[in-house]
Amino acid sequence: MSIVVKNLSFTYGVGTAFAKKALDDINLTINDGDFVGIIGHTGSGKSTFIQHINGLIKPQEGSVEVFDISLTPAKKPKPDLRKLRSSVGMVFQYPEYQLFEETVYKDVAFGPKNLGLSAEEIEERVKEAIGLVGLDYDAIKDRAPFELSGGQKRRVAIAGIIAMRPKVLILDEPSAGLDPYGKEQILNLIVKLKEQCSPTIIVISHDIDEITRFASRIVVFNDSHVAYDVPMTELFEHQAELVEMGLDIPQAVKIAKALEQKGIVFDQPIVSLSDLYKAIVDRYNSIHVDKNAFDEEENH
Amino acid sequence: MSIIKLSNVFYTYNKDTEEQVHALQGINLEIEEGSFVALVGHNGSGKSTLAKLLNGLLLPTSGSVNIYDMDTTNPSTIYEIRKNVGMVFQNPDNQMIASIVEDDIAFGPENLGVPREEIIERVDWALSKVGMLEHKKGTPFKMSGGQKQRLAIAGVLAIKPRVLVLDESTAMLDPQGRREVLSVVKQLNQDEKITIINITHYMDEALDADRLIVMNEGKIIDDDTPKNVFSRYAQLEAVKLATPPVTGLAIKLNQAGIPIDTNITTQSELVEKLCQLL
Numbered sequence: 001m002s003i004v005v006k007n008l009s010f011t012y013g014v015g016t017a018f019a020k021k022a023l024d025d026i027n028l029t030i031n032d033g034d035f036v037g038i039i040g041h042t043g044s045g046k047s048t049f050i051q052h053i054n055g056l057i058k059p060q061e062g063s064v065e066v067f068d069i070s071l072t073p074a075k076k077p078k079p080d081l082r083k084l085r086s087s088v089g090m091v092f093q094y095p096e097y098q099l100f101e102e103t104v105y106k107d108v109a110f111g112p113k114n115l116g117l118s119a120e121e122i123e124e125r126v127k128e129a130i131g132l133v134g135l136d137y138d139a140i141k142d143r144a145p146f147e148l149s150g151g152q153k154r155r156v157a158i159a160g161i162i163a164m165r166p167k168v169l170i171l172d173e174p175s176a177g178l179d180p181y182g183k184e185q186i187l188n189l190i191v192k193l194k195e196q197c198s199p200t201i202i203v204i205s206h207d208i209d210e211i212t213r214f215a216s217r218i219v220v221f222n223d224s225h226v227a228y229d230v231p232m233t234e235l236f237e238h239q240a241e242l243v244e245m246g247l248d249i250p251q252a253v254k255i256a257k258a259l260e261q262k263g264i265v266f267d268q269p270i271v272s273l274s275d276l277y278k279a280i281v282d283r284y285n286s287i288h289v290d291k292n293a294f295d296e297e298e299n300h
Numbered sequence: 301m302s303i304i305k306l307s308n309v310f311y312t313y314n315k316d317t318e319e320q321v322h323a324l325q326g327i328n329l330e331i332e333e334g335s336f337v338a339l340v341g342h343n344g345s346g347k348s349t350l351a352k353l354l355n356g357l358l359l360p361t362s363g364s365v366n367i368y369d370m371d372t373t374n375p376s377t378i379y380e381i382r383k384n385v386g387m388v389f390q391n392p393d394n395q396m397i398a399s400i401v402e403d404d405i406a407f408g409p410e411n412l413g414v415p416r417e418e419i420i421e422r423v424d425w426a427l428s429k430v431g432m433l434e435h436k437k438g439t440p441f442k443m444s445g446g447q448k449q450r451l452a453i454a455g456v457l458a459i460k461p462r463v464l465v466l467d468e469s470t471a472m473l474d475p476q477g478r479r480e481v482l483s484v485v486k487q488l489n490q491d492e493k494i495t496i497i498n499i500t501h502y503m504d505e506a507l508d509a510d511r512l513i514v515m516n517e518g519k520i521i522d523d524d525t526p527k528n529v530f531s532r533y534a535q536l537e538a539v540k541l542a543t544p545p546v547t548g549l550a551i552k553l554n555q556a557g558i559p560i561d562t563n564i565t566t567q568s569e570l571v572e573k574l575c576q577l578l
């Protein structure tokens with residue numbers, strides 16, 4: 001087990017007029033090798049939750065265990081945050097606001113440098129990471145991060161985390177603001193990273209269609225609680241509740257549902273657009289092939 | 301009538317230095333009063349640069365930008381231009397100034413020296429336009445992303461602009477927040493005849509517009525109805541864009557030999573067609 005969260009609650013601005021309970025008694029276990037998608041309305045507590053996992057927020061109530069590191073409200077013993085952050089890499093929501101070095105190279109190199117790697121290894125990792133996120137290393141390495149476009153900055157920020165090769169990778173809305181090609185690249189990148197770099201991945205996204213592309217488990221946050229924690233294939237069963245929470249249901253599910261109302265029912269479960277595509281092609285071909293066979297018989 | 305006119309506009313950041321970037325390269329564009337335009341393009345294609353030229357936040361390196369026949373390089377009319385062209389940006393948190401909603405909305409008109417009485421009227425009007433009147437005495441900090449973004453729009457509306465430029469204003473929102481903002485924007489276009497320029501990476505948002513402009517590397521490469529632009533999907537893909545998901549599915553099905561039109565853009569069209577085929 002990578003991460004065990006028990007009875008975690010958190011309130012911002014305790015004791016002020018702006019006090020806001022962001023997490024209310026969260027219990028969740030993330031296993032090694034999990035590919036988790038987190039959805040939930042803005043303000044439901046998603047970002048607050050994941051910031052607990054890499055020690056950016058100290059628990060007020062309850063506990064978080066990440067590998068052998070324990071995070072609790074207690075003052076002592078102090079958790080080894082450096083170790084924690086080298087195993088849990090976190091790409092923040094709008095990470096571009098955190099680019100601060102004067103060149104892209106230096107920004108991506110920041111993490112690996114902190115790990116105490118050799119200069120050659122740092123360069124190799126920076127090159128690889130920049131290539132992985134789809135930027136041209138030679139063209140961009142000496143540019144100032146703050147002069148890049150929004151999407152370019154995002155990629156640089158992701159590269160900086162990938163360069164640390166963390167065991168658990170958490171991405172908070174990694175594709176927001178990217179062009180369709182960039183989105184596609186980031187999604188493919190996430191899948192690739194799962195195989196080649198970080199075996200456990202957690203992605204927060206508002207785009208349910210995006211999540212259906214890769215996640216095998218989905219966690220739904222609603223008003224500071226975990227409303228659902230189900231395998232992706234069971235998402236279909238919770239449509240009505242998702243809509244009630246103001247969330248989208250996958251486009252493929254909507255289409256399948258509309259077809260179902262017209263009497264077209266597929267045998268296989270449909271969650272992603274590629275499931276739907278396959279189901280339609282299969283059905284079309286089976287009707288078509290049968291019909292051809294029938295026509296041929298008639299001709300005889 | 302064209303109220304926005306760009307003639308052969310070039311914009312270069314850090315001109316004549318080693319880091320110069322040719323962000324816009326020969327833009328010619330006219331936008332009619334009251335139209336609803338969507339602007340798409342890959343990251344770095346120049347959309348935000350173009351947006352900032354529209355209210356004189358940036359001035360063209362060469363060529364000219366005219367808003368209601370006022371040139372943005374003319375300092376004597378720049379305030380008039382800024383009053384007419386309102387901008388809403390991506391991050392709702394960076395656009396809030398005051399801790400009480402009505403003060404936040406009043407900020408713009410106060411700066412313009414609008415009389416007190418009229419400010420009060422404008423605040424109520426702007427808040428009601430975005431469906432947030434009941435939150436007048438509330439605090440923006442506690443609101444959802446969609447609510448904050450609607451407040452940001454109200455803040456701009458209070459200046460009474462004739463043109464509203466939204467630069468990825470829905471990118472940070474959840475689906476509900478996106479729907480809220482888009483419906484507010486559509487209504488402002490229909491009821492108030494405010495000209496809308498919506499910069500977005502959501503191709504399905506572009507379907508709401510009357511006109512879709514496609515940028516690639518600082519140039520406009522397509523400008524047509526959304527449906528026509530999406531029918532040229534190969535060209536879109538070549539410039540790192542895509543069709544709306546429904547169109548994408550229709551295209552894939554068509555390529556698999558299923559006789560289905562590739563210019564389908566809505567779910568109901570698709571479902572209807574599939575019913576005939578399956």
Ligand SMILES: Nc1ncnc2c1ncn2[C@@H]1O[C@H](COP(=O)(O)OP(=O)(O)OP(=O)(O)O)[C@@H](O)[C@H]1O
Pocket residue numbers: 146147148149150151152177179313314321322323341342343344345346347348349350
């Ligand atoms: N302040 C700046 N200084 C130097 N170059 C800049 C600056 N802002 C943008 N650029 C460059 O100008 C080009 C156009 O950027 P712009 O921000 O207009 O793109 P965009 O289409 O809005 O992209 P995105 O979809 O990522 O928001 C890019 O190459 C970008 O790196």
Ligand SMILES: Nc1ncnc2c1ncn2[C@@H]1O[C@H](COP(=O)(O)OP(=O)(O)O)[C@@H](O)[C@H]1O
Pocket residue numbers: 012013020021022040041042043044045046047048049221441442443
């Ligand atoms: N730094 C902060 N200070 C005060 N309140 C905050 C802060 N960050 C988040 N909140 C509040 O906590 C709640 C949960 O926020 P967040 O975890 O960011 O949600 P999500 O990521 O799901 O959008 C919201 O009501 C939000 O306004």
Ligand SMILES: [Mg+2]
Pocket residue numbers: 043046047048093172
């Ligand atoms: Mg968040």
Ligand SMILES: [Mg+2]
Pocket residue numbers: 149150347348349467
């Ligand atoms: Mg931009």
